[in-house]
Amino acid sequence: MSSITVCARFRPLSSKEKRDHNDSICIHILDAGTLIFKDEKEEDHLFCFDRVFCQESEQSDVYEFLALPIIQDAVNAINGTILTYGQTGAGKTYSMEGPNILEGNEKKKGLLPRVVEGLFDCLRSSEKVYTVKLSMVEIYMEKVRDLFDLSKDNLQIKEDKIQGIYLSGVTEVSVLDPEEALQNLCNGIANRAVGETQMNMASSRSHCVYIFTIQQECTGERRLKTGKIILVDLAGSEKVEKTGAEGKVLEEAKTINKSLSALGNVINALTSGTPGKANHIPYRDSKLTRILQDALGGNSRTALLCCCSPSTLNASESLSTLRFGARAKHIKTSPRANYN
Numbered sequence: 556m557s558s559i560t561v562c563a564r565f566r567p568l569s570s571k572e573k574r575d576h577n578d579s580i581c582i583h584i585l586d587a588g589t590l591i592f593k594d595e596k597e598e599d600h601l602f603c604f605d606r607v608f609c610q611e612s613e614q615s616d617v618y619e620f621l622a623l624p625i626i627q628d629a630v631n632a633i634n635g636t637i638l639t640y641g642q643t644g645a646g647k648t649y650s651m652e653g654p655n656i657l658e659g660n661e662k663k664k665g666l667l668p669r670v671v672e673g674l675f676d677c678l679r680s681s682e683k684v685y686t687v688k689l690s691m692v693e694i695y696m697e698k699v700r701d702l703f704d705l706s707k708d709n710l711q712i713k714e715d716k717i718q719g720i721y722l723s724g725v726t727e728v729s730v731l732d733p734e735e736a737l738q739n740l741c742n743g744i745a746n747r748a749v750g751e752t753q754m755n756m757a758s759s760r761s762h763c764v765y766i767f768t769i770q771q772e773c774t775g776e777r778r779l780k781t782g783k784i785i786l787v788d789l790a791g792s793e794k795v796e797k798t799g800a801e802g803k804v805l806e807e808a809k810t811i812n813k814s815l816s817a818l819g820n821v822i823n824a825l826t827s828g829t830p831g832k833a834n835h836i837p838y839r840d841s842k843l844t845r846i847l848q849d850a851l852g853g854n855s856r857t858a859l860l861c862c863c864s865p866s867t868l869n870a871s872e873s874l875s876t877l878r879f880g881a882r883a884k885h886i887k888t889s890p891r892a893n894y895n
């Protein structure tokens with residue numbers, strides 16, 4: 556059994572935070588994995604994670620610590636999942652994509668383009684034959700939309716013994732090199748923006764899921780070895796109900812908060828059971844938890860990046876993000892190779 560890798564990342568203060576709050580910061584980083592967080596009442600909270608990334612941390616630091624081990628495992632048919640969690644504006648998309656996945660800014664590029672390049676580097680150095688397929692979906696108001704084919708706007712989640720949990724009918728694009736993969740991901744991101752305009756919603760209100768399927772042909776065997784890497788840029792975790800939102804925005808907020816609460820409930824159930832006794836885990840309470848069932852419930856190496864603002868202005872949301880990460884740290888998983 557291994558546990559989920561949980562990291563916290565604090566972005567630099569925004570210009571608004573600097574202007575409105577006099578540069579005051581609510582964290583004190585003690586060492587590579589430990590920090591003290593000062594809440595609004597000036598009380599201290601100690602958090603221990605696998606790694607704390609400070610304002611000066613580079614995108615490459617996050618990639619090397621979180622994603623590189625997952626790529627190496629996925630090539631050996633062990634599933635991996637990386638989640639970015641936090642309030643809107645905390646740095647989830649910056650960490651996941653960077654400013655622009657096609658821009659090629661070496662320093663700023665995020666996990667997604669780095670995973671693409673790292674994966675193909677890893678495959679090129681192997682003598683085995685692999686195929687890589689990509690899918691990209693968005694979960695909004697409990698519907699799973701295919702971002703490679705917007706006509707598929709309500710994909711169903713199914714499960715069988717061979718594939719585990721899968722999205723029935725989802726578009727899978729075969730990609731031969733990093734350029735082709737990045738171009739497809741870029742099209743998916745553009746489709747996401749089109750959908751957002753059509754539905755009048757902000758990307759922060761939906762979960763975006765990137766799925767890489769890596770299949771290895773085993774010569775002399777009729778079986779395939781399959782590893783998956785799932786990257787999830789979660790919707791903003793802030794409590795929108797509190798902000799006085801009304802109508803559609805409030806409905807949206809409730810649904811998002813419901814799926815993130817469902818994620819919290821699954822984490823609670825996974826970490827609070829009596830040892831040796833089967834515990835009911837409510838994966839079916841939301842599309843998000845159902846898609847993440849393998850990642851959370853066992854067969855995946857999983858990493859969670861808790862993104863936070865360092866400003867006292869956002870102290871209560873950051874504290875709730877860090878507490879979410881601290882709970883997730885107690886989940887145990889048992890990743891193993893997949894043959895089908």
Ligand code: ADP
Nearest residue numbers: 565566567642643644645646647648649650759
């Ligand atoms: P989220 O996806 O959580 O809503 P974003 O990733 O869009 O938040 O980040 C909000 C803003 O902060 C963006 O302008 C982004 O460029 C900036 N930002 C976030 N993280 C960092 C970072 N580590 N370094 C520099 N700028 C960052």
